[in-house]
Amino acid sequence: MPTTSLTKLPTRAPADYHKTTTLRELKKLRQELIGLQDRLYAENRHSVLVVLQGMDASGKDGLIRRVFSGINPQGVRVQAFKEPTKEELAHDFLWRIHQQTPARGMIQVFNRSHYEDVLITRVEGLITTEEARRRFTAINAFEKLLQQAGTTVLKFYLHVSEKEQQERLQERLTDPTKQWKYEAADKQKANQWPQYQVVYEDVFQHCSPTTCPWHIVPADQNWYKAYVVALALRDALVKLNPQYPENPKTGS
Amino acid sequence: MPTTSLTKLPTRAPADYHKTTTLRELKKLRQELIGLQDRLYAENRHSVLVVLQGMDASGKDGLIRRVFSGINPQGVRVQAFKEPTKEELAHDFLWRIHQQTPARGMIQVFNRSHYEDVLITRVEGLITTEEARRRFTAINAFEKLLQQAGTTVLKFYLHVSEKEQQERLQERLTDPTKQWKYEAADKQKANQWPQYQVVYEDVFQHCSPTTCPWHIVPADQNWYKAYVVALALRDALVKLNPQYPENPKTGS
Numbered sequence: 001m002p003t004t005s006l007t008k009l010p011t012r013a014p015a016d017y018h019k020t021t022t023l024r025e026l027k028k029l030r031q032e033l034i035g036l037q038d039r040l041y042a043e044n045r046h047s048v049l050v051v052l053q054g055m056d057a058s059g060k061d062g063l064i065r066r067v068f069s070g071i072n073p074q075g076v077r078v079q080a081f082k083e084p085t086k087e088e089l090a091h092d093f094l095w096r097i098h099q100q101t102p103a104r105g106m107i108q109v110f111n112r113s114h115y116e117d118v119l120i121t122r123v124e125g126l127i128t129t130e131e132a133r134r135r136f137t138a139i140n141a142f143e144k145l146l147q148q149a150g151t152t153v154l155k156f157y158l159h160v161s162e163k164e165q166q167e168r169l170q171e172r173l174t175d176p177t178k179q180w181k182y183e184a185a186d187k188q189k190a191n192q193w194p195q196y197q198v199v200y201e202d203v204f205q206h207c208s209p210t211t212c213p214w215h216i217v218p219a220d221q222n223w224y225k226a227y228v229v230a231l232a233l234r235d236a237l238v239k240l241n242p243q244y245p246e247n248p249k250t251g252s
Numbered sequence: 253m254p255t256t257s258l259t260k261l262p263t264r265a266p267a268d269y270h271k272t273t274t275l276r277e278l279k280k281l282r283q284e285l286i287g288l289q290d291r292l293y294a295e296n297r298h299s300v301l302v303v304l305q306g307m308d309a310s311g312k313d314g315l316i317r318r319v320f321s322g323i324n325p326q327g328v329r330v331q332a333f334k335e336p337t338k339e340e341l342a343h344d345f346l347w348r349i350h351q352q353t354p355a356r357g358m359i360q361v362f363n364r365s366h367y368e369d370v371l372i373t374r375v376e377g378l379i380t381t382e383e384a385r386r387r388f389t390a391i392n393a394f395e396k397l398l399q400q401a402g403t404t405v406l407k408f409y410l411h412v413s414e415k416e417q418q419e420r421l422q423e424r425l426t427d428p429t430k431q432w433k434y435e436a437a438d439k440q441k442a443n444q445w446p447q448y449q450v451v452y453e454d455v456f457q458h459c460s461p462t463t464c465p466w467h468i469v470p471a472d473q474n475w476y477k478a479y480v481v482a483l484a485l486r487d488a489l490v491k492l493n494p495q496y497p498e499n500p501k502t503g504s
Contacts, residue, residue: 090357091356092397092400092401093401098346098350104342134400142393142397145393151344
């Protein structure tokens, strides 16, 4: 992928998308997803890994709710990656990630992921640029391994504008249903906006092979980003074209 | 590594090695290993992965006993990899392996390993040569990831002659302490000797970067192979030079 300047990429839906019609489309997509997931699970041959990254308050949690609610939870698992534990830090950075990759038939959602190990670690100065480069290589090999084992890897960056992010973080302080999400660290991280954009751009440059690209999703409007992710997931599942297996007893 | 013709490599100790003196050396090495392992564990910074491969009856179990007995088991773990379970087969071939890699401070021994997935699978015709090549690439990237996280990876192939193997398999049928190891499959596998040599040679050619070479260990004599592995492990630990950390309370 050529160098990406995030500031030049849109954070809002194209002008011809409207909330009401898009939400209607999203509802249809969700119905399709329910059927496709059921066949994926029954066929037990392929799997899907959805990687969600984005700045704090870019709406990862809400997106998961909007896209995956209604799908049979037996076939969908969400894994949130927080600060690594002591045991996790005693291993290579992909150790805890690899354990959570989807089995055949499953859709696995990563709320944050192995990419944190080349994002926050760099902004906080915990790793050198050289180490980040080595990790990029390891990440590309890892995702290729998953793909070769039958996993479709979909990577989404929820791209919010700095302004929108500031407003959302502010809301966390005042909305009683959102206060629990507020951490003192949020304020500090918000101030590191430019640093995060730089390391994200580096990720998009080095970890976006044509076989496993990043989707940069305009994310200022919740309805639009949910639609974009649901659409990409639907298309990926349609491509896998999962089929109910024949009943071995009846042969039909 | 250039093409290796296994049949040209020795399966017995060089003429100037004698059993009694070598066993005395092995005893000394084990004492050194005990001290080095204790410091490795205390320092909690590096780890060691010992990968053991070899034909059936090449003496992997006995070697583990001879080299690692006496070392504090708190710092040494042995993992035997058998036929994959249904759950393991539902993931990429490195999934179950990655979970067993050593934490900092630990020595981990793999009795068989991820290499089975490019050995028995090929002899049994379960994967194509093309798939084997892809797995070689994945294995090299995986081992590099471990090394970059501070793990020393030592790979040993226990090289027994076909004649010695046949005798040992025969012994399994008559020695009451060894009968439990005999499987009907052994006989079949013994007959596949030439096929195994070919796929092993392919592994040594493709998965032996200078930073992570295979050690081909002459393995017809149990005393010699234990000595060779203990020596390589001792040297690797000396290179890591683990130190007891300063006592944070006394500063000494």
